[in-house]
Amino acid sequence: MDNRIADLRKSYEKAELDEHAAAPLPLQQFETWLQQAIDGQLPEPNAMTLATVGADGRPSTRVVLIKGLDARGLVWYTNFNSRKGQELAANPMAALQFHWVELERVVRIEGRVERVADAEADAYYASRPLDSRIGAWASPQSQVIGGRGVLVAQAARYAAQFALSPPRPPHWGGFRLVPDRWEFWQGRKSRLHDRLRYRLDGDTWVRERLAP
Template sequence: MSLNLQSIRQDYAKQTLSIKECAISPFNQFELWLKQAIDAKVNEPTAMNVATVDQNGMPTARIVLLKEMSQEGFIFYTNYESRKGLAIAQNPHAALTFFWPELERQVRIEGSVQKVDTQVSDVYFASRPYTSRLGAWASHQSQEITGHAQLIKEVAKLGIKYPLKVPRPDYWGGYIVIPDRVEFWQGRPSRLHDRILYEKNNDSPNLWTKVRLSP
């Protein structure tokens, strides 16, 4: 290859991160960082890499958008029959990664996955734009199609069938990732980055231990 990738490097020096300044809960710390990312007008601040592993032990990853979070976990929505949905059904664990290069930060989250209540999915689905709701019906995610025109035709037919109210498909809804580990990474000069890891306390599920990791 003609590209000299080894010469591409950037030193990080914008901010620091210490255990003392981190919140007691990783959820509160994440909320703080996410707000700062939004205020800094980071491109797609809620975009996250979702990594899953299928029944054959093969990992796969894709970018989705975080839509809700609470003191329990992180929620995203998708087609349950998609590749990620099938992987989660076979192995209900996932890893999430947020990367905010403008702030020289990333957050890594690992934990178990389960579907959210149907009522939660119904409320979110109803809040989506009309065309997006039709799209959820038209797209049999991860399945082979002949071309984009096939999707357009399907959406047109669905628009006639559902001119006003579009019900949520049974195969579409939310997942919540309930973390066991959450790591906050702050870029530092000379690759001596700050890494603060939260781990769930097995004896007290609502308590977290914090440690500093070597970069």
């Protein structure tokens, strides 16, 4: 690879993040930034990196999509038998990260993870396009398969079995990360970036500036 990769750099100068102007609660600050990402028509503003740790201590990451947000936490949906599902079953602690490149912003969130209620998962599953609902049955997520033909055959099988009304698979549902720590990063000139951390101390959110 061309060694000029070491010379790639950018000056971040689009905005600032002042602790005195930031929202007193992290959820409020996040909702403001997420809405700005949506309003700015950024590509997939709801994409977030999910980090989990396996029983062997090996961390892993993948990109998932946030599908719910309220005072209880952030929700995404997946196959419980996938690698992330199995890791969360064994160690229900995780981290999320949003990276809105065009806004020069990053949000990091940490906390414990719980499954969403069946009724909530059922409602979301029913709202998905039919192909996606069939796909939840067809894909043995994270397992080794012989080729794409396996997925195509499985999709055809379940489409024939369920027609227009597939039920939610028992191995598929939602997770909710309940935050106890948030960090908001705004790129700034000369690498003197703004970093605000919100950490939960009892029932109170403590807001602090961190050195970049």
